[in-house]
Amino acid sequence: MSETPSYLGVPITRPKVAFFDFTACEGCQLQILNNEATLVDFLSLIEVVAFREAMTESSDDYDIALVEGSVTRADEVERLKTIRKNAKVLVALGSCACFGGVNQLKNRFDDQEWVKKEVYGDHPIETQRAQPLHEIVDVDMKIYGCPIKKEEVEKIVTNLVLGKSVKHPKYPVCMECKANDNICLYDLGEACLGPVTRAGCDAWCPGSRFGCWGCRGPADEANMDEMVNIMKERGFSYETMLDRLECFGGFAEFTSKLKDQMEQDKENG
Amino acid sequence: MKISCNINVHHLARVEGHGNIHIDIKDGEVTHAAWEVVETPRFFEAILSGKKWENAPWICGRICGICSIGHTLASIRAIENAFGIVPTEQTIKLRILLKHMETLQSHILHLYFLAAPDFLDVGSVFPLIKSHPGVVGMAARLKQLANDACDIVGGRRLHPTRTVVGGFTMLPKKTELLQLKKRLQASMDDLTETAGIFKSFTIPDFQRETEFVSLKGDGDYPFIGGDLISTDGVEMKEEDYLKMTNEYCVDQSTAKWARLSRESFAVGALARVNNNFKFLHPAAQELAESFGLKPVNHNPFMNNIAQLAECVHVTLDSIEIIKELIDSEWDDPRQPVKPKAGIGASAVEVPRGILYHSYEFDSEGRIIKSDCVIPTGQNHANIHLDLSDLARQYALEGRNDSEIRLLAEMLVRSYDPCISCSVH
Numbered sequence: 195m196s197e198t199p200s201y202l203g204v205p206i207t208r209p210k211v212a213f214f215d216f217t218a219c220e221g222c223q224l225q226i227l228n229n230e231a232t233l234v235d236f237l238s239l240i241e242v243v244a245f246r247e248a249m250t251e252s253s254d255d256y257d258i259a260l261v262e263g264s265v266t267r268a269d270e271v272e273r274l275k276t277i278r279k280n281a282k283v284l285v286a287l288g289s290c291a292c293f294g295g296v297n298q299l300k301n302r303f304d305d306q307e308w309v310k311k312e313v314y315g316d317h318p319i320e321t322q323r324a325q326p327l328h329e330i331v332d333v334d335m336k337i338y339g340c341p342i343k344k345e346e347v348e349k350i351v352t353n354l355v356l357g358k359s360v361k362h363p364k365y366p367v368c369m370e371c372k373a374n375d376n377i378c379l380y381d382l383g384e385a386c387l388g389p390v391t392r393a394g395c396d397a398w399c400p401g402s403r404f405g406c407w408g409c410r411g412p413a414d415e416a417n418m419d420e421m422v423n424i425m426k427e428r429g430f431s432y433e434t435m436l437d438r439l440e441c442f443g444g445f446a447e448f449t450s451k452l453k454d455q456m457e458q459d460k461e462n463g
Numbered sequence: 464m465k466i467s468c469n470i471n472v473h474h475l476a477r478v479e480g481h482g483n484i485h486i487d488i489k490d491g492e493v494t495h496a497a498w499e500v501v502e503t504p505r506f507f508e509a510i511l512s513g514k515k516w517e518n519a520p521w522i523c524g525r526i527c528g529i530c531s532i533g534h535t536l537a538s539i540r541a542i543e544n545a546f547g548i549v550p551t552e553q554t555i556k557l558r559i560l561l562k563h564m565e566t567l568q569s570h571i572l573h574l575y576f577l578a579a580p581d582f583l584d585v586g587s588v589f590p591l592i593k594s595h596p597g598v599v600g601m602a603a604r605l606k607q608l609a610n611d612a613c614d615i616v617g618g619r620r621l622h623p624t625r626t627v628v629g630g631f632t633m634l635p636k637k638t639e640l641l642q643l644k645k646r647l648q649a650s651m652d653d654l655t656e657t658a659g660i661f662k663s664f665t666i667p668d669f670q671r672e673t674e675f676v677s678l679k680g681d682g683d684y685p686f687i688g689g690d691l692i693s694t695d696g697v698e699m700k701e702e703d704y705l706k707m708t709n710e711y712c713v714d715q716s717t718a719k720w721a722r723l724s725r726e727s728f729a730v731g732a733l734a735r736v737n738n739n740f741k742f743l744h745p746a747a748q749e750l751a752e753s754f755g756l757k758p759v760n761h762n763p764f765m766n767n768i769a770q771l772a773e774c775v776h777v778t779l780d781s782i783e784i785i786k787e788l789i790d791s792e793w794d795d796p797r798q799p800v801k802p803k804a805g806i807g808a809s810a811v812e813v814p815r816g817i818l819y820h821s822y823e824f825d826s827e828g829r830i831i832k833s834d835c836v837i838p839t840g841q842n843h844a845n846i847h848l849d850l851s852d853l854a855r856q857y858a859l860e861g862r863n864d865s866e867i868r869l870l871a872e873m874l875v876r877s878y879d880p881c882i883s884c885s886v887h
Contacts, residue, residue: 217503220479220883221528221621227576228620230607234592234599242589248576249587250476266503296525299510312509317712321504340525341621402618402625403632407521437518 199238201356209355212244212256213287214277216263216270217297217324222288222342223247223262229344236348239355258283258354260337264290264297264324271330278331283354286327287347289340289409293443296340297324302440326443335360338410340442343395363393364414367406371397379405385430387438390416390445411444418448422455432456465491468864470854474501475875477577477587479529480882484871486854493858496851498875500716500843502886508833516542516628516802516828523820524622526835527884529572531622532565532613533813534820534835534884540688541820542628544702545807546800546828553794554630555687560784561616561626562686562811563777568609568620569814570732570770573879574657575602578767581873582664598660601653605774608646612781615639630797637789644785647778654775658750661771666754667870670761671852673845674725675734676707678812684735684742684776686812692738694759695724701810704819708836718885720844721836727844730816731878732769733760747776763849764877770814802828815839815881839885842878849874 199206213223227248229236243253259281265271278284289295300309301323310319327333335354337347353360363369367388371378379386379400386405388397392413399406412418425435436452439445472484481502487495507526511519520538524531536558543550550558575598576588585591592599610620615635617623625632678685679692691699691707699707710719722728736743736751737758743751751757751772756765808821816838823832853874857867 215481215883217505218883219525219528219531221525221531224528224572225621227572228606228610230603230610233603237589237592245587246474246476247479248477249589250580251586252476266505270503296510296522297505299522300506303509309506309509312512313504313506314712319504319717321506324505341528398619399624404618404624404627433515437515441518441522 206355208239208241209257210243210253210255211240211258211260211351212253212281213242213247214244214259214261215247216261216274216291217266218263218288218290218295220247220262225341225344226347229348232348236351239352254280256281258285258351260285260287261291261327262287264294264326265330266297266321266324268320268322274327274330283334284327284331286333286336288337288342289442289444291327292336292338293411293446294324294326295442298443298446299440300324338362338392338444339395340409343398346394365393366413366416367391367393367395367397367400367410369393370395371400374401376400377403379403380424380428385425385428385434385438387421389424390418390421407438407441408444409442411442412448422452432459466858466861466864468867470864470868470871472868472872475872477580478876478880478882479884480880480886482875482880482882484850484875486850486867486871488854488858488867491858493851493854496854497715498843498847498850500718500882500886502717502882504717504886507835507887511822511830511833514830516822516824516830519822519830519833520626520628523835526837526887527881528621529569529881530565530813530815530818530884532561532617532626533811533818535623535626536562536687537809537811537813537818537820539626539628540809540811541807541822543807544809545805545822545824546628546803548629548798548800550630551794551798553788553791556784556788557616557631557634558626559686560781560788561613561623563781563784564609564612564616566777566814567774568606568613570774571602571605571609573814574661574767574770575599577879578876579660581869581876601656605650605653605657608650612643615643627797629800630795632797634793634796640785640789644782644789647782647785650778654778657774658753658771661768662754666762666768667764667873668762669764669853669856669874671763671849672761673763674723674728675737675759676723676728676730676841677734677738677817678810680739680742682742684739684744684780688810691810691817693723693728694737697723702808704808704810704821704836708819708841710836710840716843718837718840718843718882721841722844727848728841729763729845729878730838730841731766732773732814733763733766734816735812736760736769736772743772744776744779746779747772750775763874766877766879770879802826813838815879816841835887837881837885837887839878839880839882842880843885846875846878846880
């Protein structure tokens with residue numbers, strides 16, 4: 195492990211990096227440790243000062259905070275605000291932090307008391323609407339995906355260290371899928387949100403012949419109306435569309451429109 | 464002089480999720496000892512309500528970032544049981560192989576990255592990169608092997624993409640399996656060396672008589688489905704899991720607790736070894752015995768060694784499964800699925816112990832009711848009760864507060880708790 199890393203011969207400073215987790219499965223943090231082949235090189239670029247899942251020591255002095263999870267309780271709101279105060283750069287790590295993730299599926303029930311009762315019966319339990327980080331604090335950067343793709347995190351953090359700008363692909367997963375010569379999921383009779391979901395995962399799921407569920411949220415200028423038409427033409431129900439579009443929260447704006455459209459279609463028979 | 468101290472560990476490190484330890488000792492007497500779980504709940508059982516069956520494995524895999532494969536497979540099995548789908552031999556073998564590789568990945572992560580730093584007197588694996596590069600390199604190699612294997616069979620190491628109700632969306636290439644087999648064979652040297660490293664550690668000598676619950680072996684060391692058993696002599700059918708778990712709510716935990724014949728019970732590698740020792744691969748048995756691990760062992764710290772023995776078992780068993788897969792013709796990867804009304808339950812041994820999923824469906828396959836009982840949830844009461852005994856024993860031995868604190872932390876880590884999973 196090199197003490198003074200350099201880029202093109204120019205010495206660079208190792209930023210202090212801290213990892214934090216809120217309401218989540220902690221899988222995104224685990225993806226960092228899942229980076230066995232390049233883990234040591236990656237760690238030579240940064241100085242990890244807090245990472246509760248992996249280390250005992252912890253410090254409040256950090257430059258970059260990588261935050262996993264959504265916010266679902268009052269104490270989490272306060273903890274997130276403190277992290278925002280300490281961090282120069284706050285990065286939302288994964289779908290839960292960016293959009294609420296699967297946790298926000300509970301928000302679809304108007305009656306949150308029913309949600310509590312369904313799981314805990316009469317035992318008192320504290321919870322609130324699942325929220326992405328940017329609803330509470332300013333977020334400097336988002337790393338999409340459920341789970342995040344480790345190569346993408348490495349690239350983004352490396353760019354941050356080098357002071358390079360970070361850009362996400364504007365095009366959809368479909369482009370990557372075509373470039374990889376995969377069989378189109380629609381030709382296999384499966385639903386897929388590849389045409390509207392932001393790329394960057396290298397068509398991870400369609401590459402396994404598993405249709406996209408939109409965990410990375412919408413691509414720039416995603417044509418949602420056409421997506422609905424394609425799925426209708428191929429015989430998929432509104433329910434199937436909705437299941438996928440609402441799964442991770444990235445399409446929240448469109449999901450409510452789709453629900454209205456469903457109601458309208460029902461009325462029109 | 465008799466010890467008086469207050470130990471408060473807020474958000475214990477090197478475990479998955481958020482838990483606190485509190486121990487108060489006054490003049491050598493333990494006045495309070497508690498394991499608190501403060502993780503935020505995600506309400507998976509409510510989330511699934513009204514959703515079609517195909518959502519369940521995809522969403523439930525997200526209960527856990529470490530054992531997502533186990534959750535996905537448990538969810539799939541419960542749905543298949545409800546719809547009356549019997550997986551093909553090929554699917555069964557591929558699922559076991561995938562589960563084995565998740566077990567290996569998870570156990571190696573725990574043994575090296577979470578548990579070992581305590582025995583080497585460091586706060587994390589990071590300083591070991593410099594001080595013990597060979598050891599960290601070996602840990603990374605083993606973990607990568609297991610993760611690569613999960614990619615090959617399940618499509619992805621975390622939140623798998625090929626595992627579906629009825630089988631798999633696609634199959635691995637036989638050349639990939641052949642390569643995997645070679646790597647697994649070569650990894651046995653690393654596992655032997657790992658055993659050597661753990662031999663050099665002093666495993667704390669602490670015992671508390673405990674009931675251990677797991678799947679019941681029937682010719683094989685069991686991982687997916689079958690009857691349930693406890694070391695206190697309780698036996699149940701898979702679908703009667705509720706009588707085996709008896710969950711209840713407590714104020715100090717957002718995860719439910721469980722009990723059976725006593726105040727608490729334990730699940731996990733040690734429970735599996737205690738109940739099914741005779742079905743372990745002979746090489747894994749030999750390794751366990753070399754550490755003095757034989758059934759029924761009541762030292763929770765020995766869960767580390769049980770995990771180590773299981774690493775050997777799953778590696779050798781995977782080599783055999785791959786041989787069988789390579790020698791047979793590929794069958795269709797996936798069976799058709801026809802939903803029907805009814806209830807299906809499943810029991811699957813995931814790295815941290817026995818996991819149950821259960822769903823009730825309407826005739827179109829929409830979920831009416833669901834239930835997930837998580838291994839760490841079943842362990843919380845046992846951890847809580849162990850902590851008082853541990854504090855009492857070490858206070859009596861005259862240990863100081865920092866020693867007791869470290870031992871308490873190590874005790875909880877020995878269970879390899881997956882806290883956010885237990886709350887879900």
